[in-house]
Amino acid sequence: MxxxxxxxxxxxxxxxxDSANIFGTGYxxxxxxxxxxxxxxxxFLMIGAVLEGSKCMEVVGDLSSLTAIEAxxxxxxxxxxxxxxxxLAIPASCSQAIIGAVLGAGILSSTADFSKLYKIVACWVxxxxxALFTAxxxxxxxxxxxxxxxxxxxxxxxxxxxxxxxxxxxxxxxLGANNVANVTGIYVGSGVLSAEVAALIGGLSxxxxxxxxxxxxxxxxxKGIVPLDxxxxxxxxxxxxxxxxxxxxxxxxxxxxQAIVGAxxxxxxxxxxxxxxxxMLSRISIGWIMTPVAGGVLAYLFIRVMT
Amino acid sequence: xxxxxxFSHGKKERQVTEDIERHIQLLCKACEIFKDALERNDRNLxxxxxxxxxxxxxxxxxxxxxxxxxxxxxxxxxDLCKFVEIVDEVFxxxxxxxxxxxxxxxxxxxxxxxxxxxxLNFRMCExxxxxxxxxxxxxxxxxxxxxxxIYEKKIDDIKLILWKDAExxxxxxxxxxxxxxxxxxxxxxxxxxIEDASDHLQIINVSTR
Amino acid sequence: xxxxxxxxxxxxxxxxxxxxYDAVERMVDxxxxxxxxRFAGKEGGYGVLTTRDIxxxxxxxxxxxxxxxxxxxxxxxxxxxxxxxxFDDAATTMERxxxxxxxxxxxxxxxxLISLLDVMAAELVTRARGKHDS
Numbered sequence: 001m002x003x004x005x006x007x008x009x010x011x012x013x014x015x016x017x018d019s020a021n022i023f024g025t026g027y028x029x030x031x032x033x034x035x036x037x038x039x040x041x042x043x044f045l046m047i048g049a050v051l052e053g054s055k056c057m058e059v060v061g062d063l064s065s066l067t068a069i070e071a072x073x074x075x076x077x078x079x080x081x082x083x084x085x086x087x088l089a090i091p092a093s094c095s096q097a098i099i100g101a102v103l104g105a106g107i108l109s110s111t112a113d114f115s116k117l118y119k120i121v122a123c124w125v126x127x128x129x130x131a132l133f134t135a136x137x138x139x140x141x142x143x144x145x146x147x148x149x150x151x152x153x154x155x156x157x158x159x160x161x162x163x164x165x166x167x168x169x170x171x172x173x174x175l176g177a178n179n180v181a182n183v184t185g186i187y188v189g190s191g192v193l194s195a196e197v198a199a200l201i202g203g204l205s206x207x208x209x210x211x212x213x214x215x216x217x218x219x220x221x222x223k224g225i226v227p228l229d230x231x232x233x234x235x236x237x238x239x240x241x242x243x244x245x246x247x248x249x250x251x252x253x254x255x256x257x258q259a260i261v262g263a264x265x266x267x268x269x270x271x272x273x274x275x276x277x278x279x280m281l282s283r284i285s286i287g288w289i290m291t292p293v294a295g296g297v298l299a300y301l302f303i304r305v306m307t
Numbered sequence: 308x309x310x311x312x313x314f315s316h317g318k319k320e321r322q323v324t325e326d327i328e329r330h331i332q333l334l335c336k337a338c339e340i341f342k343d344a345l346e347r348n349d350r351n352l353x354x355x356x357x358x359x360x361x362x363x364x365x366x367x368x369x370x371x372x373x374x375x376x377x378x379x380x381x382x383x384x385x386d387l388c389k390f391v392e393i394v395d396e397v398f399x400x401x402x403x404x405x406x407x408x409x410x411x412x413x414x415x416x417x418x419x420x421x422x423x424x425x426x427l428n429f430r431m432c433e434x435x436x437x438x439x440x441x442x443x444x445x446x447x448x449x450x451x452x453x454x455x456x457i458y459e460k461k462i463d464d465i466k467l468i469l470w471k472d473a474e475x476x477x478x479x480x481x482x483x484x485x486x487x488x489x490x491x492x493x494x495x496x497x498x499x500x501i502e503d504a505s506d507h508l509q510i511i512n513v514s515t516r
Numbered sequence: 517x518x519x520x521x522x523x524x525x526x527x528x529x530x531x532x533x534x535x536x537y538d539a540v541e542r543m544v545d546x547x548x549x550x551x552x553x554r555f556a557g558k559e560g561g562y563g564v565l566t567t568r569d570i571x572x573x574x575x576x577x578x579x580x581x582x583x584x585x586x587x588x589x590x591x592x593x594x595x596x597x598x599x600x601x602x603f604d605d606a607a608t609t610m611e612r613x614x615x616x617x618x619x620x621x622x623x624x625x626x627x628x629l630i631s632l633l634d635v636m637a638a639e640l641v642t643r644a645r646g647k648h649d650s
Contacts, residue, residue, distance in 0.1 A: 030381030151445025153515060154320040157379050229514075230380055420525065430521070434644060454644030457637045461522065468526050 003068050004187060006075035008205040011183035013082050014094045015045075015209020018179070020217040021240060021260040022171040025233035026164045027218050038214060040165070041172040042207035048176030049203030054188075054195040056181035056253040060098065061189020062116050064106025070303055071190040074101040075183075077298035081291060093255030093291055094182040096124065100292025101299035102186060108300050123252040124288070127243060128262025135239035135266030142235060143270070160230040167238045171256075174244040176203055181253045232267045239263035258284065319378035323387070324443050326370040330394055331439060333363045335432040337401055338497075342425035345408065345418070353405050360402040367395050386511045393507055394435075397500040401428075404493030411486035414476045420469045424462055424494055431458045431501045438505055442512050455505040462498045469495070519606050520599035522638045523620045523628030530565070532556055532587030536574050539565055539586050550617055552626060553590040562626065563590035564619070596621035599628070603638040606630060 023037035066074065078097035085092035099120060106112030150156055184202035187193040193201065228236065240259040247254045261284060337359040344352035370391050374384050413421055438451040473491060478484040528551045530539055539551055553563040565586055573589045574581050595613060597606060599620050606618055610632070620628035 147516070153379070153383075153443050153445060154317040154324070156445070156515065157320060157383075158317055160380060230382065423525070426521065430641075434641075437645060450640065451644040454641040457641055461637075464524065464526065 001192075003072035003192060004184070004201060006072050006079060007184045007187060007202065008208075010075050010079040010082065010094065010098070011180075011202050011205025012209035012213070013079055013086070014179060014183060015042075015206035015211075016213035017082070017086060017092070017209075017217055018094075018175060018256050019172075019210040019214040021256045022175065022237060023164075023168045024218050025228055025237070026168060029230065029233070031161060031164050031230065032168070034215060034218070037168070037218070038210050040169055041175075041214075042210045044169045044172035045176035045207055045210065046203045048173035048178075049180040049199045049206070050176075050196075052177035052248055053180035053199035053203065055248050055251055056178060057185040057188045057195055057198060059116065059120065059251050060102060060181050060185030060253065063099065063102045063113055063120075064109065064189075065111040066102065066105055066109075066186060066190040068187075068190050068192045069307060070105045070109070071186040071192060073302040073306065074098065074105050074186050074299045077101040077104070077302055078182075078295050081294045081298060084294070085287060085291060092287060093124070093258060094179060095253040095255050096288065096291040097295040098182045098186065098253075100295030103292070104296030104299035105303050107296070108303055120252055123247055123250060123254055124258075127247065127254040128258045128265075128284075130246065131239050131243040131259040131262035132266035132269075134242050135236055135263040136269055138239055139232065139235045139267050139270045143231065146231070160234060163234045164230065164237075167234055167241065171237050171241040171244075174241045174248065175256050176206065178244045178248040178253050179256065180206065185253070228264070228267065232270075236260060236263040236267050239266060319373065319376060323370060323373045323378040326366060326373060327387075327391060327439060328436065330363060330366045330370060330391060331432065331436040333359055333366065334394060334398055334401075335429065335436060337363070337398065338425070338429040338432045341401060341405060342422060342429050344405075345413065345425050346422045348412070348418075350409060353409055356405040357402055360398050363395070363398050367391055383511065383515060386507070386514065390504060390507050390511065393500060393504040397432075397497060397504065400493055400497050400500055404490060404497065407486060407490040407493055411483070411490055413490065414487070416476060417469060417472055417491075420465055420472065421491075421494060424465055424469070424498075427458050427462050427465075428494075428497045428501065431455055431498055434458070435501055435505055435508075438508050442508050448509055448512050452505050452509050455502055459498045459502045462495060466495045517603050517638050517642050518599065519597065519601050519603060519618075519620055519630050520628065522603070522634050522641075523599075523630050524634065525628045527552055527619075527626060527629055529554055530586055532563070532585065532590070534586050536565075536570055536581040536584045536586055536589065540570060540581055543567065543570075549631070550629070551586075552594065552619070553586050555587060555592075561592065562594045563587070563592040564594050564617075565590040566616070568616075594619050594621075594626065596626070598622075603630075603635055603642070607635045610635070 019038065019041045022041055023032055026032040027034055027037050075098070078094065078101045081097040081101070082092045082094060103112050103117070146156070146159070150159055180199050180202035183205060184193060184198035188195050188198045237260070240256060240263045243259045244254065244256055337356050340352055340359070341356050343349070344356065371388055374387055379387065434451055434455050438448055438455070441448055441451060469491060473487060476487065478487060526548070528542060528546060528548055530542060530551045530553055532553050532555045543549070543551060550564055550566045553565050555561050555563060569589050569591065570581070574584055595615055595618050597609065597618050597620055599622055610616070610618060617629055617631045619626050620630065
């Protein structure tokens with residue numbers, strides 16, 4: 001059972017990093033208090049993990065056949081990769097780290113099934129694209145509807161205040177539903193845990209990360225992104241959540257950070273504004289390559305050296 | 308915090324809106340009284356203007372505290388406060404001008420034009436109130452802002468004549484001349500501040516669409 | 517809206533025996549389109565000289581403006597309206613008489629002038645005030 005600890009560590013770092021994608025703007029613009037944000041995130045995240053978290057677990061387990069100890073080292077490798085890339089300020093995707101690690105372990109044990117990889121990589125690539133288009137369309141359509149129906153300043157104020165909460169809760173739900181597989185999915189594949197228990201433990205570890213260490217990231221989330229007006233911020237989070245929910249149904253865990261970046265670009269396109277700099281985009285691209293590679297190499301080395 | 312906001316159905320917002328409307332209404336009343344006082348050379352009436360400014364100060368403080376108790380979205384609060392501060396500047400200028408006129412009697416040769424300026428200031432305030440109400444309702448402000456600018460342009464035209472006529476007024480000393488100058492300057496600056504206020508309303512309007 | 521709220525009080529007067537050239541100088545310098553002509557002697561009263569009069573009756577005909585007196589081409593009498601007249605009525609009066617300006621008079625004295633531009637500005641402001649207009 002101690003082997004689950006590396007997964008818990010991974011979950012904790014995921015929670016600390018990714019919760020800012022949901023309530024970051026709301027917190028930065030003073031709409032939501034920090035305590036409200038983290039508790040809402042933690043609660044809805046857990047609900048998402050428990051209700052739909054098992055949908056993506058199969059894909060993680062299918063890539064390679066892992067023993068329990070190999071699962072431990074994979075999660076550890078992914079956790080270290082995530083932490084290192086976060087320190088280097090390169091947006092790190094937990095999905096990419098764990099999938100890379102699993103493949104690295106699979107290469108070592110010659111059980112790696114690369115045929116499944118195409119579906120996964122396609123989903124990674126489409127995550128920001130899907131979020132971009134969703135955000136653009138939502139902004140246009142919702143914007144049109146709201147301009148026609150709710151024009152009083154007071155009513156709009158109330159709409160945005162309520163909206164950011166509702167959308168944030170949905171975002172937390174989809175984060176839990178989609179990403180819990182990254183954290184404890186490998187234990188299901190290697191037979192350590194059942195899907196339900198894995199979802200519960202994974203959800204709890206992510207929630208723990210949210211509750212204990214997300215403040216710093218939440219406070220700095222505004223730095224990389226153009227300040228958004230309340231409506232755009234709402235639309236961006238909604239687009240991100242919808243994209244994540246879609247990929248949950250497809251069964252592939254994806255990156256919420258990359259989804260939110262895509263959504264923010266999509267929102268910016270409405271106003272013809274470049275919301276993400278080329279520098280940021282190049283960093284993301286580097287992350288896309290480095291993350292799975294680093295995860296894979298680390299897992300390979302751990303297992304090779306330790307077993 | 309947010310739940311309280313949602314369930315209060317915009318009570319705080321309504322309170323702030325009413326407060327600001329009251330603030331501008333006081334300004335309109337003060338401008339009207341000022342115009343009448345100037346026209347009739349009524350000193351007692353002019354003192355009322357000063358009293359209204361004090362009342363308006365209290366309203367302004369209420370507005371600011373109500374805003375920061377949680378009305379409207381955080382990003383709009385500083386702009387609303389700035390608007391209230393600009394309206395307060397109009398009041399201050401009006402009060403100072405009232406004091407100048409109490410200290411120095413306006414020459415009869417300048418009374419007609421000065422009264423016209425005071426009337427136009429009053430009209431501008433009325434339009435400012437209309438603009439604010441429209442902004443809260445989410446209506447287009449373009450025609451109202453234009454109306455305020457038209458009034459301001461008219462005052463600018465009268466200002467030229469006023470100063471030219473003032474040059475013909477004999478003054479007994481430097482200080483008398485200075486007092487006359489201060490009075491006319493104050494009278495014609497009020498409209499500039501009202502125009503600033505209306506411009507700021509447009510900024511708030513645009514930023515919330 | 518009453519006309520006295522939007523009238524121009526910047527009125528230039530010129531003596532009837534001055535030349536059209538003097539009027540041209542004054543009008544170009546002050547950037548105005550009309551001057552009120554004071555008729556001297558038994559005639560008395562006022563007339564109005566506009567840019568249209570000067571250009572069409574003098575300059576376009578090739579006549580030397582220095583040789584023409586203002587009183588010769590000015591229109592008489594001056595079209596006067598009361599200061600409490602509404603802008604709508606003023607506009608109708610202008611249309612009926614086909615004139616571009618009306619003088620606002622009080623007790624026989626000219627106190628102001630409203631032009632076509634003033635009528636338009638008044639219309640804009642009235643619309644902006646909406647149903648709040650008294």
